[in-house]
Amino acid sequence: MKIFCIGRNYAAHAEELGNKIPSRPVVFMKPRTALLQDNKPFFLPNFDSSIHYECELVLRIGKNGKSIPERVAHSFIHSIGLGIDFTARDLQSELKDKGHPWEIAKAFDKSALLGDLKPVDLFDLSKPIHFSLHKNGEVVQQGDTSLMLFNFSRIIAEVSKYFTVQQGDLIYTGTPAGVGPIEIGDKLQGFLAESLNFTCEIL
Numbered sequence: 631m632k633i634f635c636i637g638r639n640y641a642a643h644a645e646e647l648g649n650k651i652p653s654r655p656v657v658f659m660k661p662r663t664a665l666l667q668d669n670k671p672f673f674l675p676n677f678d679s680s681i682h683y684e685c686e687l688v689l690r691i692g693k694n695g696k697s698i699p700e701r702v703a704h705s706f707i708h709s710i711g712l713g714i715d716f717t718a719r720d721l722q723s724e725l726k727d728k729g730h731p732w733e734i735a736k737a738f739d740k741s742a743l744l745g746d747l748k749p750v751d752l753f754d755l756s757k758p759i760h761f762s763l764h765k766n767g768e769v770v771q772q773g774d775t776s777l778m779l780f781n782f783s784r785i786i787a788e789v790s791k792y793f794t795v796q797q798g799d800l801i802y803t804g805t806p807a808g809v810g811p812i813e814i815g816d817k818l819q820g821f822l823a824e825s826l827n828f829t830c831e832i833l
Contacts, residue, residue, distance in 0.1 A: 631662055632793070633661070634799065634801045635658050638650075638656050638779075639779050639803060640777050640778060640804055640806045641779060642777075643684075643808075655780045655785055658736060660736065660741060660742050671830065671832065672740060673740070674812070674814060677718065678720050679720065682716070682717045682809050684714060684715040685712065685761065685771045686712070686715060687802075688747070688803065689707050690707070690709045690710070690711070690798065692750075693706055700786075703782070703787045706795065707786070709750055710753055711744060711746055711748060711822065712761055712821075712822045712828060714743035714820070721734065722735035743828065744828075745820050745827035748822070759823060761822050763808075763818060763820050765816055766817055767817075782803065814832055816832040817832070818832070
């Protein structure tokens, strides 16, 4: 099982971090050890004082494929959920400034929270899919698929140019504006199409 992540897929988020709008999907990966599931708590790591949440829609791939045409890419989606790409922001900024890879700021243990995955048949992919993140009861992020720079099909097609996608692989599809820091004692709740998808306590 592989975890693919798409960066800068919402223009407002790219702008809030001072990044350029990409002309094609920005792809990076996390290892399986990054997964955090079943509403388990997230323990703040001690290597960065500014850990940020980035809430995003997550696709689970349902069958194997390589160099998938965009016109049929949607048929590879098995289910859709919500997740958080936890990011060590100060460390990431330091690495970016030096021109170094920033996997250690993105791919550390338990940095990929994953909520409940729902069968793709429950969604109308022709209409916007809404989601939001609440921190301590207040909405801090909200978005929908109409705001994506690259839609699900484009993302799957792009990823499969370089990697064989396999059943069970996950794709985190990017985060909207509103990312921010977390502290011990915070409570994060993700809502997918108005339904609670995950709860995570920060310890």
